[in-house]
Amino acid sequence: MGILQRFLGKITKKDKDVDAPASKGDLANTSDMKPYNEERENHENAEIHPTPIMVTVEYGFSSSHTNKKIEMPSDNHYTYQKATFTPNDYVVLDFETTGLSPEKDAIIQIAAIRFRNHEPIEQFVSFVNPERPIPSKITDITGITDEDVKDAPTIEEIFPDFIQFLKDDVLIAHNAPFDIKFLLSNVQRLRMEKPQNLVIDTLSLARKYIAETPNHQLETLKQWLQLDLSSHHALDDCLTCAAVYRTCQKRREEKFRLSDDEKRAYDIVLRILSDHNRDTSLVRYSRTSTYLDIQAFYSFARIKLTGKKKYLLSKRLEQEIIELCPGVVCEPASKNESGQTRILIRTPDDLLPLSPLIVKDFDKALKSLEDYRKYVGKAEKVIEDYLSL
Known part of the structure; x- marks a missing residue:
């Protein structure tokens, strides 16, 4: 879920709580908004560091994934399993893209951070060359230019290494259907094995456990958490998403703590x-x-x-x-x-x-x-x- 979603989501749907679903099917998941409590609770316990200390992931570029033919993923390929628990170990991911369609648009930036016991330990961050001009409105929203991506690896070169980085960790994203559909669409187009990672959507969690914000867009939650992070970079969006996740997990634990x-x-x-x-x-x-x-x-x-x-x-x-x-x-x-x-x-x-x-x-x-x-x-x-x- 990137800045592009947050901007275009305002155009495609008036629901305050939607960053921008990737398809009409996602809109069905955004109709259950609940009234929010205007009394603000203490939210300073997110325990997410503004800048993580991480191991930089080195990746090689493969020339064996050069098939340019675009195949339309089946509906079945877009299915994935949602996690029914809140783990302490996970990978937070975010994509910036040229548009909202996983079949027609391209990824222009990838970011993922691996957490162990809520501590960031390594990251995977890269621009991606979409092999097409970036629309000017996308540059206005994301700050990403053609110059930024001209020497970046293509999706064919970088995606195998990215999928390998994810391993079998639980994946976390804000408005996860958007990011996961881009992930699965590219996996199918590149004829790669479909990953079986469980997925957690922090948009759904925020709706359940953060009642005091006027909406649950990532930008709104970032401001509510008082995070000094950019909104124009996939890595910073990952950090914000992680902070939202940790806040929701702590509130969930408090709600369900038993004697x-x-x-x-x-x-x-x-x-x-x-x-x-x-x-x-x-x-x-x-x-x-x-x-x-x-x-x-x-x-x-x-x-x-x-x-x-x-x-x-x-x-x-x-x-x-x-x-x-x-x-x-x-x-x-x-x-x-x-x-x-x-x-x-x-x-x-x-x-x-x-x-x-x-x-x-x-x-x-x-x-x-x-x-x-x-x-x-x-x-x-x-x-x-x-x-x-």
């Missing part, structure tokens, strides 16, 4: 489901006020393990609960709780006798998920976002 009792409770619920031959791949957890909320897309176990009273909050009536789990102690939920009955426990291990109730509510959540898939138009996109938790 020892909550970790124990979550493990027990997973064990209960596994012992009853249930698939736990959809199970996630989050924090809702003072509750541990365990979900299979829909919440099926809300547990309170802080304060004087510890309990599982159920939407079922006491009589039904006792029929399922004889001997449990119940009391009515308070009026401001989203449930009918509290099932009192002393420790997380007291959840084990509640296995019939937990399994029944899990099955109900799965049934609701299937109904959601059947009747809601954008269900798969929402479910995909849920699975990224």
Whole structure:
């Protein structure tokens, strides 16, 4: 995602949150903007150095990749797998291009930085000769001129070394569909093996975890993070993207950090489901006020393990609960709780006798998920976002 996207994105779509999708298909991913909180939170903990200390990558130019024939990539070739976790080791990448079309336009600058435990250790940066004049509007946006690229390697010469640099690391980019489509388009045109790297999009992460900015363009986020970096260079865009990623990861960790009792409770619920031959791949957890909320897309176990009273909050009536789990102690939920009955426990291990109730509510959540898939138009996109938790 380069400066070109940020400029042309304003022309192609009025959505403030879009840097510039590479195709109409990407526009579908930009329609879920959420209201933002105007109270600014402390954002000075990004822990990304303004200028990394890195090993310079030396690359050779190969003459064996000189096929000039342009092949239109299939839709299948543009598919890639999104990471469902936030790693500490990764490669951040960014391309500057002559336009928005991965089939018709060319890459004019490549940048990638490898991070280990969030520390930059090496970089791959180069201009690329597009073998055509750079449009003047692109020079105005990126600052890259024909003079800059005239002695640079062509994409055929440099891309094999670039793909080798990526290795099998998780790839991170801002508005990742744009950069990954340019990557995959050139891989196919050069008859190279399609890389299988997992991909993280910081645009999607920023929408989830940074609510206090008016939009989530990279330039806006750079200013919000108070980074002293240029917006006219792919390497600086990589550094900004890394800072956004680290900020989102820290906020995610804070949101999902569990106490020892909550970790124990979550493990027990997973064990209960596994012992009853249930698939736990959809199970996630989050924090809702003072509750541990365990979900299979829909919440099926809300547990309170802080304060004087510890309990599982159920939407079922006491009589039904006792029929399922004889001997449990119940009391009515308070009026401001989203449930009918509290099932009192002393420790997380007291959840084990509640296995019939937990399994029944899990099955109900799965049934609701299937109904959601059947009747809601954008269900798969929402479910995909849920699975990224």
